[in-house]
Amino acid sequence: MFNKIIDALFFFNRTPQDHYSALKRNIIIIMLLITTLPLATMIIINYFQYKSHLRNQIIAPLFAMADKTRHSFDLFLDQRLAIIRFISTTYNFEDLSNEQNIKKVLISIKKEWSGFVDIGLINGQGDLVSYAGPYSLLGKNYSEQLSFQETQIKGHYISNVFLGFRKYPHIVMAVQHLTDDGQTWILRATIDTDFFDSLISSMGLPRQTDAFLINRDGILQTNSLYYGNTLEKCPLELPRVNFKSNSIEGIDDKNQAIFLVASPFSIASYILVIVWPQSVALQSWYALKTEMIIIFFISLAIIIFAVLKMTHVLITRIKTSDEHRENVLTELQHAQKLSSIGRLSAGVAHEINNPLAIINEKAGLMSDLIELSKDFNEKTKFIELTDAILNSVKRCKKITHRLLGFSKRIDIKIEPININHIIHEVLDFLEKDILYRKIEINLLLSESLASIHSDQGLIQQILVNLLTNAFAAVEEYGRVEIETHNLTDGRIILKISDNGCGIPKDVIKNIFDPFFTTKKEKGTGLGLSITYGIIKKLGGEISVSSKPGEGSVFSIELPDKPTELEVNNE
Amino acid sequence: MNNQHINILLIDDEIEFISTLAERLEIRGYTSKIAEDGESGIRMLANESFDIAILDLMMPGLNGLDTLRQIKTIDDTLPVILLTGHGSTKDGMEGMRLGAFDFLMKPLDINELLQKIKLALSESQKGGHE
Numbered sequence: 001m002f003n004k005i006i007d008a009l010f011f012f013n014r015t016p017q018d019h020y021s022a023l024k025r026n027i028i029i030i031m032l033l034i035t036t037l038p039l040a041t042m043i044i045i046n047y048f049q050y051k052s053h054l055r056n057q058i059i060a061p062l063f064a065m066a067d068k069t070r071h072s073f074d075l076f077l078d079q080r081l082a083i084i085r086f087i088s089t090t091y092n093f094e095d096l097s098n099e100q101n102i103k104k105v106l107i108s109i110k111k112e113w114s115g116f117v118d119i120g121l122i123n124g125q126g127d128l129v130s131y132a133g134p135y136s137l138l139g140k141n142y143s144e145q146l147s148f149q150e151t152q153i154k155g156h157y158i159s160n161v162f163l164g165f166r167k168y169p170h171i172v173m174a175v176q177h178l179t180d181d182g183q184t185w186i187l188r189a190t191i192d193t194d195f196f197d198s199l200i201s202s203m204g205l206p207r208q209t210d211a212f213l214i215n216r217d218g219i220l221q222t223n224s225l226y227y228g229n230t231l232e233k234c235p236l237e238l239p240r241v242n243f244k245s246n247s248i249e250g251i252d253d254k255n256q257a258i259f260l261v262a263s264p265f266s267i268a269s270y271i272l273v274i275v276w277p278q279s280v281a282l283q284s285w286y287a288l289k290t291e292m293i294i295i296f297f298i299s300l301a302i303i304i305f306a307v308l309k310m311t312h313v314l315i316t317r318i319k320t321s322d323e324h325r326e327n328v329l330t331e332l333q334h335a336q337k338l339s340s341i342g343r344l345s346a347g348v349a350h351e352i353n354n355p356l357a358i359i360n361e362k363a364g365l366m367s368d369l370i371e372l373s374k375d376f377n378e379k380t381k382f383i384e385l386t387d388a389i390l391n392s393v394k395r396c397k398k399i400t401h402r403l404l405g406f407s408k409r410i411d412i413k414i415e416p417i418n419i420n421h422i423i424h425e426v427l428d429f430l431e432k433d434i435l436y437r438k439i440e441i442n443l444l445l446s447e448s449l450a451s452i453h454s455d456q457g458l459i460q461q462i463l464v465n466l467l468t469n470a471f472a473a474v475e476e477y478g479r480v481e482i483e484t485h486n487l488t489d490g491r492i493i494l495k496i497s498d499n500g501c502g503i504p505k506d507v508i509k510n511i512f513d514p515f516f517t518t519k520k521e522k523g524t525g526l527g528l529s530i531t532y533g534i535i536k537k538l539g540g541e542i543s544v545s546s547k548p549g550e551g552s553v554f555s556i557e558l559p560d561k562p563t564e565l566e567v568n569n570e
Numbered sequence: 571m572n573n574q575h576i577n578i579l580l581i582d583d584e585i586e587f588i589s590t591l592a593e594r595l596e597i598r599g600y601t602s603k604i605a606e607d608g609e610s611g612i613r614m615l616a617n618e619s620f621d622i623a624i625l626d627l628m629m630p631g632l633n634g635l636d637t638l639r640q641i642k643t644i645d646d647t648l649p650v651i652l653l654t655g656h657g658s659t660k661d662g663m664e665g666m667r668l669g670a671f672d673f674l675m676k677p678l679d680i681n682e683l684l685q686k687i688k689l690a691l692s693e694s695q696k697g698g699h700e
Contacts (some may be wrong), residue, residue, distance in 0.1 A: 353655045353676060354584055360677035361590035368597045397677050416663060 024315045031307045036300060043296050047289070054285045059247055059259060062274055066245050066263040069203050069211070070272045076199070077267050080173055080191055081156055083113060088177040088187040096121045096187070097130050106132040117170060117190040122148070124184045133190065151176050151186050158268040161193055161213075161221040161230055169193045169222075169230045193230075196222045210275040214238075221270055227252070234273075238262050241271060249278070331530060349403035356396050363389040398428075414453050414562065419484055419494060420445045422456060426463040430471070438476050444483040450490055453561040458534045465531045466496045466554050473500025473552065490560030495553055502548035511544060538562045576691065577619065578602040581611035581637065582626035582653065587676075591624075594680060600687075608632030612640050620648065622690055624683075627654045627661050627673075635664060642669050649690035653678070 087096075087105055095101050106119045118133020126143025142148040151157040151174045159172040174188040200211050200222060213221035214234050223229045227236060235253035238260070239246040245263040252258050257278040264271050367386035370379060427434070427441065434441060470480045483495040503511065512532040535542045539562035546552035578600050582588040585606060592602040603618070605611030609632055615623070623641060627634030638650055652665045652673035662673035671690045674683060 350655060354587070357655070357676040357678065358584065358586045358590070361587055361594065364680050365590050365594050365597075368594055372597065393677055394679075397675070401675065 020315055020319055023318075024311055027311045027314065028307055031311065032304065035303045035307065039296070039299055039303070043292060047292065050288060050292075051285065054282070054288075058276075058281050059261070062259065062261045062276060063245055063247065063263075065203060065205075066261045066272055066274050069199060070245075070263040070265060072199055073196070073213075073270070073272065074265055074267050076195055077158060077173075077265070080113070080115065080189070081158070081175060081267070083109060084119075084173055084175045084187050084189050085156075087119075088175050088185075093121070093123075093129075093177075093179065093183070093185050099130050099132070102130045103132040115191040115193075115195055117192055119190075120188045122174075122186040122188055129185075147172065147174060148186070152184070160215045160219065160269070163231060193222065205274070206276065206280070208277055208280045210273075212273055213270045214273055216269045216271065226254075227275070236260060236273070236275065238271065238273070335530065345403040349400040352396070353400050356393055356400065360390065360393045360397075363393065413455055413457075415456065416451045417454055417456050417459065418449070418451045419459065419492060419558070420449050422459050423463060423482055423484070423494075426460055426467065429464070430467060433468075433471060437471060437474075437478075439471055439474060440477065440479045442479060442481040444481065446485040448486065449484050450486050450492060450560070452490070452492055452558055454538050454558060458538060459558075462531050462534055462556065463496075465528070466556075469528070470496055470498040470500065470552075470554075473502070474498050475500070487557065492558055494556045494558065496556075497551060497553040499551040502550055503544070503546040503552055504548055508544060508546055512542065576600050576621045576687075578687070579605065579611060579614060579620040579623040581605045581608060581623065581629075583607055583629045584626070588626075591678070598684065608634070608637035608640075611637060612644065615641060615644055615648075621694075622687055623648055623650045625650055625652055625670075626676075627652055627665065635661060635668065638665055638668050638670060647694060649694045651683070651686050651690060 087109070091101070091105065096105070102119060102121060106116065109119070110116050118131065118135060120131040120133070120137060121129045122142055123129050126141045126145075126148050128137055128140045128142065131138050147157050147159055155176045157172075157174040161169045161171055163169055170190050170192050172188060172190050174186050176184060176186050178184050196213060200213075203211055205211055210225040210227065212224040212227070212234075215221055218234050218238065220228050220230055220232050220234050224234070227234050236258075237248075237250055239248040239262055241262050241264040243264065243266070245261060247259065247261045249257065249259055252275070259276045259278060259281055261274045262271050263273075363386050367383065367390065370382045370386065373379070423443070423445065433439075467480065467482075471478075474480060479499050481495075481497045483497070485493060487493050511528055532542055535556060535558075538558060540556055540558040542554065542556050544552060544554050578595060580588050580592055580595075580602055582591075582604075583606055585604075588604050588606075592604050595602045603614060603620070605614050608629055611623070611625070612632075614620075625634055625637060625641070629637070632640075634652065634654075638652070641648060641650060646669070649671040650665075650669070652662060652670045653676055654662050654673055655676045665673055671693070672686050674686065
C-alpha cells in the first residue's frame with residue numbers, strides 16, 4: 001500500500017521535463033511535511049502545556065492571597081463579635097438598660113477597639129431598650145426585621161453594608177444573650193468599614209488588580225477600582241462558592257478578559273473577590289508565545305530554504321547523471337554499431353577475397369596465354385583487357401584488405417604489432433578525408449621503432465579517433481604531424497600534433513573525463529573518453545598539451561606488453 | 571637456374587584458384603603438383619621430393635598452420651611460402667615463427683610470388699651448401 005503511494009508519487013510516464021518538475025515538487029512536499037509536521041506538533045503541544053502551566057502559576061498565588069485576606073477579615077469580624085459577646089456576658093440586662101452605663105461601655109470599647117460607632121440593647125420583644133451612639137433609635141422595634149429573627153435563631157448576626165450616618169458605609173453586628181431565667185436579649189453594635197479598605201489595600205496586589213467584597217446577592221460591600229462603589233451591583237459573573245475559594249476566567253463588562261478568584265467568608269455572607277486582567281497577568285506568557293512563534297517561523301524558513309536548496313541540488317544531480325548515462329549509452333550504441341559494421345564488412349571482405357583470388361589467377365593465366373600465343377587479331381586489345389581486369393582486382397584487393405584490417409574485435413587479441421605499419425594503414429583509410437580537406441601530413445616515424453605487444457584493432461581505433469579529432473581541429477591546408485620513437489624499457493611514444501584551433505584551458509582539464517562532453521562535440525566519433533579508456537586498457541598513458549589558436553599535441557606512451565591483459569591472453 | 575627441375579607443391583582447398591596458379595607456374599617453366607587439403611599434401615610430400623611448398627592457411631580439415639608443423643617435421647629444410655586471405659597478419663606471423671619462409675596475401679601478385687620463390691630457393695641452396 002505504502003509502496004503504491006510512493007510509486008504513484010515518483011514514477012510517471014510523461015515528458016522528461018515534466019518528470020523532473022513533478023519529482024521535484026513531490027520531494028519538496030514530502031520533505032516539508034516530514035520536517036514541519038513534528039515541529040508544528042511540538043510547538044502546539046508546548047503552547048498548550050506552557051499555557052496551562054503558566055495559568056496555574058498565576059492563579060495559585062491569587063488563591064493564596066484571597067484565602068489569607070479573607071482569613072484576616074474573618075478574624076476581624078470574629079474579634080468584634082467576641083467583644084460584643086464579652087460585654088453581653090460581663091454586664092446584665094439591667095446594667096446595660098441604664099443609658100449612662102451603656103455610654104460608658106461604648107466609650108471604653110471605642111478606646112480599645114477601632115470601628116465601633118454605636119451600641120444598643122434590644123429586649124426579647126425587639127424593642128430597643130437603651131442606646132449609645134450618634135443616632136436617635138431609642139424605642140424602635142426590630143421584631144419584624146430579618147436581622148432580629150436571624151439573631152434569635154443563630155445567636156449572632158452580621159449585616160450587609162449600609163450607608164449610615166454621614167453616608168459612611170457601616171455594618172451591624174448583633175449577639176443574643178440568654179439569662180439564667182430563660183430571658184433573651186440582644187446586644188447590637190454598628191461598626192464602620194474603614195478596616196475593610198485598609199485590609200484590602202494592605203494585600204499587596206499586583207498592578208491593575210482589583211479586590212473587593214460583595215455579598216451573596218452580588219452587591220458591592222466595599223469600593224471597587226473598576227467595578228463600582230459600595231452598594232452598587234457588581235457587573236461580574238461569579239463562580240459558585242460555598243465554603244471554598246473558586247476561580248473562573250471570564251470577560252468583564254468592558255469586554256476585558258479577566259481572572260477572577262472568589263473566596264467566601266465563613267462568619268458572614270461576604271465574598272472576597274480578586275480580579276486580575278489577563279492582559280496584565282499573562283504578560284510573560286505573551287512574551288513566551290511571541291518567542292515561540294518567532295522561533296517557529298525562523299525554523300520554518302530555514303527548513304523551507306534547506307529543502308528547496310537540497311531538492312534543487314538533488315534534482316540537478318539526478319538530471320546530470322541521467323544525461324551522462326544517456327551520453328554513455330549513446331556512445332556505447334555507437335561503438336556497438338561500429339563493431340557490427342566492422343564484423344559485417346570483415347565477413348563480406350573475406351567472402352569476396354576468395355573469388356577475387358580466382359579472378360586474379362584466371363585473368364593472369366589469360367594474360368600469360370595471350371602473351372605466349374602468336375600475334376592474332378586484336379592481341380594488344382586482349383592484353384589491355386586482361387591488364388584492366390588485373391588492375392581492377394588489385395583495387396578490390398586493397399579495399400578488402402582495408403576492410404579486413406578494420407574488422408573490430410570484441411575480445412582483445414594481444415599480438416606483436418608495428419605501430420608505423422598501423423599508422424600507414426589508418427592513413428590509407430582516412431585518405432579521402434585528407435585529400436578532400438587538403439591536409440598536409442608530416443610523418444616523423446622512427447625506422448628502428450620496436451614492435452610492441454598490443455591489440456591492432458584498438459590501436460587503429462585510437463589512431464582513427466585522434467586523427468579525426470586533429471583533422472576536425474585544423475582548417476583547410478592544415479598540418480598534422482605524426483611522430484613515433486622508442487623510449488626505454490621497450491616502451492614507445494606516439495605523438496599526434498596539429499596546428500588547429502587548440503583546446504581552451506577549462507576544457508583541457510576535463511578532456512579525458514569519462515562523463516565530460518562539450519555539447520558541440522556531441523556525435524563526432526567515439527570521443528576522447530573512449531580513447532583514454534582503450535589506452536588505459538592497453539597499459540598506456542595519454543597526455544595532451546595545447547595552446548588555443550596554435551594547436552594541440554596528444555602524446556601516447558605504450559608499453560611493450562599490457563601487463564594486466566597478459567594473463568587473459570595466454 | 572632451370573625452372574624445369576624445380577618441383578613446387580601447391581596446397582589449397584580452392585581448386586579453381588590452385589589449378590590456375592599451377593598452370594601459370596608451369597607456363598613459367600616450373601613443375602607443380604596440387605594437393606586439395608593438408609593431409610594429401612603431407613602424403614605427397616612423403617612420397618616425392620619437392621623444392622618448395624606454397625600453402626594456404628585457410629583450409630577445412632587440417633588447417634594451414636598444423637599442416638606447416640607436419641611439413642616441418644618431415645622436411646625441416648623445405649621452404650614454405652604461406653598464402654592468407656585474412657587482412658590480419660597474425661596467422662602469417664605465427665607461420666613465420668614456425669619456420670615458414672614468407673607469407674603473401676591473396677589475391678596474389680604473380681611477380682611477387684615468383685620473386686619470393688626465387689629468393690626462397692636461393693636461400694635454401696645456400697643453406698644446403700653450408
